Amino acid sequence: MKRKLVKLIELPKISTDGFLCFAQYPDHIPFPIKRIYYIGNVSGGVVRGAHTHKKNEQVLFCIQGSVKIVLDDGYKKDSVLLKNPNVGVLLEPKVWHEMHNFKKDTILLVLASRKHEEEDYVRSYEEFLKIIKK
Numbered sequence: 496m497k498r499k500l501v502k503l504i505e506l507p508k509i510s511t512d513g514f515l516c517f518a519q520y521p522d523h524i525p526f527p528i529k530r531i532y533y534i535g536n537v538s539g540g541v542v543r544g545a546h547t548h549k550k551n552e553q554v555l556f557c558i559q560g561s562v563k564i565v566l567d568d569g570y571k572k573d574s575v576l577l578k579n580p581n582v583g584v585l586l587e588p589k590v591w592h593e594m595h596n597f598k599k600d601t602i603l604l605v606l607a608s609r610k611h612e613e614e615d616y617v618r619s620y621e622e623f624l625k626i627i628k629k
Protein backbone atom coordinates (compact mmCIF):
# COMPACT_ATOMS: atom_id res chain seq x y z
CA MET A 496 0.00 0.00 0.00
CA LYS A 497 1.47 3.32 -1.10
CA ARG A 498 -0.75 5.86 0.63
CA LYS A 499 1.00 8.67 2.44
CA LEU A 500 0.63 8.19 6.17
CA VAL A 501 1.43 11.63 7.50
CA LYS A 502 -1.08 14.16 6.19
CA LEU A 503 -0.45 17.59 7.65
CA ILE A 504 -3.09 20.26 7.96
CA GLU A 505 -1.94 23.86 8.12
CA LEU A 506 -4.24 26.40 9.70
CA PRO A 507 -4.22 30.14 9.21
CA LYS A 508 -2.09 31.82 11.87
CA ILE A 509 -2.66 35.45 12.60
CA SER A 510 0.35 36.89 14.39
CA THR A 511 -0.22 40.26 15.91
CA ASP A 512 0.61 40.40 19.61
CA GLY A 513 0.62 36.64 20.21
CA PHE A 514 -1.02 34.27 17.77
CA LEU A 515 -4.52 33.25 16.78
CA CYS A 516 -5.19 30.07 14.84
CA PHE A 517 -8.54 28.84 13.65
CA ALA A 518 -9.98 25.76 12.04
CA GLN A 519 -13.30 25.34 10.32
CA TYR A 520 -15.09 22.74 8.26
CA PRO A 521 -14.75 22.24 5.32
CA ASP A 522 -11.94 24.77 4.71
CA HIS A 523 -9.36 23.20 7.00
CA ILE A 524 -10.93 20.16 8.63
CA PRO A 525 -12.24 17.48 6.24
CA PHE A 526 -15.20 16.46 8.45
CA PRO A 527 -17.86 18.23 10.49
CA ILE A 528 -16.53 18.41 14.04
CA LYS A 529 -18.67 16.54 16.57
CA ARG A 530 -16.31 16.57 19.54
CA ILE A 531 -13.15 18.16 20.83
CA TYR A 532 -10.90 17.03 23.63
CA TYR A 533 -7.49 17.99 24.87
CA ILE A 534 -4.70 16.21 26.68
CA GLY A 535 -2.13 17.79 28.96
CA ASN A 536 0.00 17.35 32.07
CA VAL A 537 1.30 14.02 30.79
CA SER A 538 4.34 12.66 32.64
CA GLY A 539 7.61 12.32 30.71
CA GLY A 540 8.08 8.91 29.14
CA VAL A 541 4.38 8.09 29.01
CA VAL A 542 3.04 6.81 25.69
CA ARG A 543 -0.62 7.57 25.01
CA GLY A 544 -2.90 6.42 22.26
CA ALA A 545 -1.88 2.92 21.15
CA HIS A 546 -5.20 2.20 19.51
CA THR A 547 -7.12 2.77 16.33
CA HIS A 548 -10.67 3.75 15.51
CA LYS A 549 -13.03 1.92 13.19
CA LYS A 550 -14.89 5.05 12.05
CA ASN A 551 -13.79 8.09 14.03
CA GLU A 552 -11.58 10.52 12.15
CA GLN A 553 -9.48 13.09 14.00
CA VAL A 554 -7.10 15.97 13.54
CA LEU A 555 -4.45 16.55 16.22
CA PHE A 556 -2.92 19.92 17.01
CA CYS A 557 -0.21 20.50 19.58
CA ILE A 558 -1.21 23.97 20.74
CA GLN A 559 1.57 24.20 23.34
CA GLY A 560 4.88 22.34 23.70
CA SER A 561 5.57 19.43 21.39
CA VAL A 562 4.66 15.79 20.94
CA LYS A 563 5.65 13.05 18.54
CA ILE A 564 2.81 11.27 16.76
CA VAL A 565 3.59 7.80 15.41
CA LEU A 566 1.26 6.43 12.73
CA ASP A 567 1.08 2.86 11.53
CA ASP A 568 -1.26 1.51 8.84
CA GLY A 569 -0.24 -2.08 9.43
CA TYR A 570 2.16 -2.01 6.49
CA LYS A 571 4.42 0.87 7.39
CA LYS A 572 5.10 3.37 10.16
CA ASP A 573 5.83 7.07 10.00
CA SER A 574 5.99 9.85 12.55
CA VAL A 575 5.73 13.58 12.85
CA LEU A 576 6.80 15.96 15.57
CA LEU A 577 3.96 18.40 16.19
CA LYS A 578 5.41 21.63 17.51
CA ASN A 579 3.65 24.48 15.74
CA PRO A 580 0.15 25.38 16.94
CA ASN A 581 -1.08 25.85 13.38
CA VAL A 582 0.18 22.54 11.98
CA GLY A 583 -1.83 19.43 12.75
CA VAL A 584 -1.96 15.88 11.52
CA LEU A 585 -4.95 14.04 10.10
CA LEU A 586 -5.63 10.73 11.78
CA GLU A 587 -7.76 8.60 9.52
CA PRO A 588 -9.75 5.63 10.77
CA LYS A 589 -7.94 2.28 10.86
CA VAL A 590 -4.53 3.88 11.45
CA TRP A 591 -2.80 2.80 14.65
CA HIS A 592 -1.43 5.81 16.52
CA GLU A 593 0.75 6.53 19.49
CA MET A 594 1.77 9.77 21.14
CA HIS A 595 5.32 9.97 22.48
CA ASN A 596 7.70 12.50 24.03
CA PHE A 597 5.19 14.75 25.77
CA LYS A 598 6.86 17.78 27.32
CA LYS A 599 5.79 19.16 30.67
CA ASP A 600 3.78 21.95 29.06
CA THR A 601 2.41 20.03 26.06
CA ILE A 602 -1.26 20.43 25.28
CA LEU A 603 -2.67 18.30 22.51
CA LEU A 604 -5.98 19.43 21.05
CA VAL A 605 -8.02 16.87 19.13
CA LEU A 606 -10.94 17.51 16.78
CA ALA A 607 -13.06 14.44 16.15
CA SER A 608 -15.70 13.47 13.60
CA ARG A 609 -17.75 11.37 16.03
CA LYS A 610 -18.93 11.36 19.59
CA HIS A 611 -17.05 9.15 22.03
CA GLU A 612 -17.98 5.50 21.51
CA GLU A 613 -15.88 2.87 23.25
CA GLU A 614 -17.02 0.31 20.65
CA ASP A 615 -15.29 2.36 17.95
CA TYR A 616 -11.88 1.67 19.55
CA VAL A 617 -9.56 -1.19 18.65
CA ARG A 618 -7.05 -1.37 21.49
CA SER A 619 -5.33 -4.62 20.57
CA TYR A 620 -2.62 -4.41 17.90
CA GLU A 621 -3.39 -8.00 16.86
CA GLU A 622 -7.05 -7.13 16.38
CA PHE A 623 -6.01 -4.03 14.37
CA LEU A 624 -3.92 -6.16 11.99
CA LYS A 625 -6.87 -8.50 11.50
CA ILE A 626 -9.22 -5.62 10.69
CA ILE A 627 -7.00 -3.94 8.12
CA LYS A 628 -5.97 -7.19 6.41
CA LYS A 629 -9.56 -8.39 5.97
Ligand code: TYD
Nearest residue numbers: 530531532534542543544545546594610611
Ligand atom coordinates in the same frame (compact mmCIF):
# COMPACT_ATOMS: atom_id res chain seq x y z
P1 TYD B 1 -8.24 7.33 25.33
O1 TYD B 1 -8.85 7.74 24.02
O2 TYD B 1 -7.91 5.89 25.50
O3 TYD B 1 -6.95 8.23 25.59
P2 TYD B 1 -5.41 8.02 25.14
O4 TYD B 1 -5.41 7.35 23.83
O5 TYD B 1 -4.85 9.40 25.10
O6 TYD B 1 -4.72 7.23 26.17
O7 TYD B 1 -9.20 7.82 26.49
C1 TYD B 1 -8.84 7.72 27.84
C2 TYD B 1 -10.11 7.57 28.65
O8 TYD B 1 -10.95 8.71 28.51
C3 TYD B 1 -10.95 6.36 28.25
O9 TYD B 1 -11.45 5.78 29.45
C4 TYD B 1 -12.09 6.93 27.47
C5 TYD B 1 -12.23 8.33 28.03
N1 TYD B 1 -12.69 9.28 27.01
C6 TYD B 1 -13.99 9.74 27.02
O10 TYD B 1 -14.80 9.36 27.87
N2 TYD B 1 -14.38 10.64 26.06
C7 TYD B 1 -13.54 11.06 25.09
O11 TYD B 1 -13.93 11.89 24.24
C8 TYD B 1 -12.20 10.56 25.07
C9 TYD B 1 -11.21 11.00 24.03
C10 TYD B 1 -11.81 9.68 26.06
